[in-house]
Amino acid sequence: MSANQLVTAGHLSMSTNPTLPPLQYVDADGTLKGMNVELGETIGKRLCLQVDFVRMDFPAMIPALKAARIDGINTGMFWTEARSKMMYTVPYAISTxxxxxxxxxxxxxxDVKALRGHAVGVESDSYQEHWLRDLAKTVDEKDAPIDVHAYTTASDVMAALRAGQIDMAVLPSxxxxxxxxxxxxxxxxxxxxxxxxxxxxRTRAVAEAVAAALDQMRADGxxxxxxxxxxxxxxxxxxxxIRGTGPA
Known part of the structure; x- marks a missing residue:
């Protein structure tokens, strides 16, 4: 992996949306914490790179990656085939x-049929939104629809639930x-x-280097x-x- 494959030589910049504890969040002192933060920092050390976390809402991340403002996305994003064609994806865990x-x-x-007739909140442009909207399409005409409400962050979803604006929320486990x-x-x-x-x-070389670092972590436990x-x-x-073809 050469320096010109990074936005800034010697640095690995990755976006995060610190509103999803315990994977990524900001503690009372304003410090970024969580599993993905630890994972990113460990990968950086193994690649001898300084990790820079760039905080942004999820909908802005893929455009930022395509515009070469960041090297990667590290925010607990769920894998989809469509995403694997837009960027080089490296799956690292199973989630529900x-x-x-x-x-x-x-x-x-x-059961999931009980979501019908209710207002259900999800994070915008997320795997869970697409999952919920696909579920909503399976509703028969005689059944009540699922009223899908999409919010910018999971924190916004929970705020809506507390305010009684939605009846339930679909969140990463x-x-x-x-x-x-x-x-x-x-x-x-x-x-x-x-x-x-x-x-x-953004680049295959960086994705391959990160995958190799994760394999090293797997080997040592x-x-x-x-x-x-x-x-x-x-x-x-x-x-x-890497899973998928990456950008054409």
Missing amino acids: LDVVVSPRHVLAVP YTAIDIVNRKQAVMALSGLGSTQTTLAF SYAKLLTRYGMTPLPDAKIT
């Missing part, structure tokens, strides 16, 4: 989606579990829409140790690699 409801108005949600543990919501459904969580990069500490499921694959 959960449905949560307000502790002040606990709704019974026995790691965020939902953290919110439930803090008694800000009640778990209604879990383990939906299983998929891979991925890093993404630090990869599994980090993911397990945060309740994430390691990939079952024998080798961490």
Whole structure:
């Protein structure tokens, strides 16, 4: 990996949206913390690069990557085939989606059909939004529709739930579990829409170098140790690699 394949020589700049604890968040002192932060810093050390985290909302990340403002995206993004054609994706964990409801108005949600007839909040332009909208399309004409509300961040989704603007929220499991543990919501459904969580990069060379660093972490045990500490499921694959074709 040559210096000219990075936005700034000697630095690995990656976007993050620190509104998804415990993967990425800002503590009371204003310090960026979480699993993805630790993962990014570890990768940087193994590649002898200074890691620069660039905070931005998720919808701005892919345009920023394409415009060469950042080298990569490190924000707990879910892998999709469409994304794998826009950038070089390196999946690093398995994640699922959960449905949560307000502790002040606990709704019974026995299955995904129970989302019908309700206002459901999701983070805008996310895997969970696409999953929810695909689910909404499967509703028969005789059934009540799913009223999908998309918000800029997961924090905005939770604010809407607390304000009673939506009846329930669909969140990545790691965020939902953290919110439930803090008694800000009640778990209604879990383990939906299983998929891979991925890093993404502007150039193939950087993506290959990051995948190699992750494989080194897998070999020495630090990869599994980090993911397990945060309740994430390691990939079952024998080798961490780029998944998809990348940009045409």
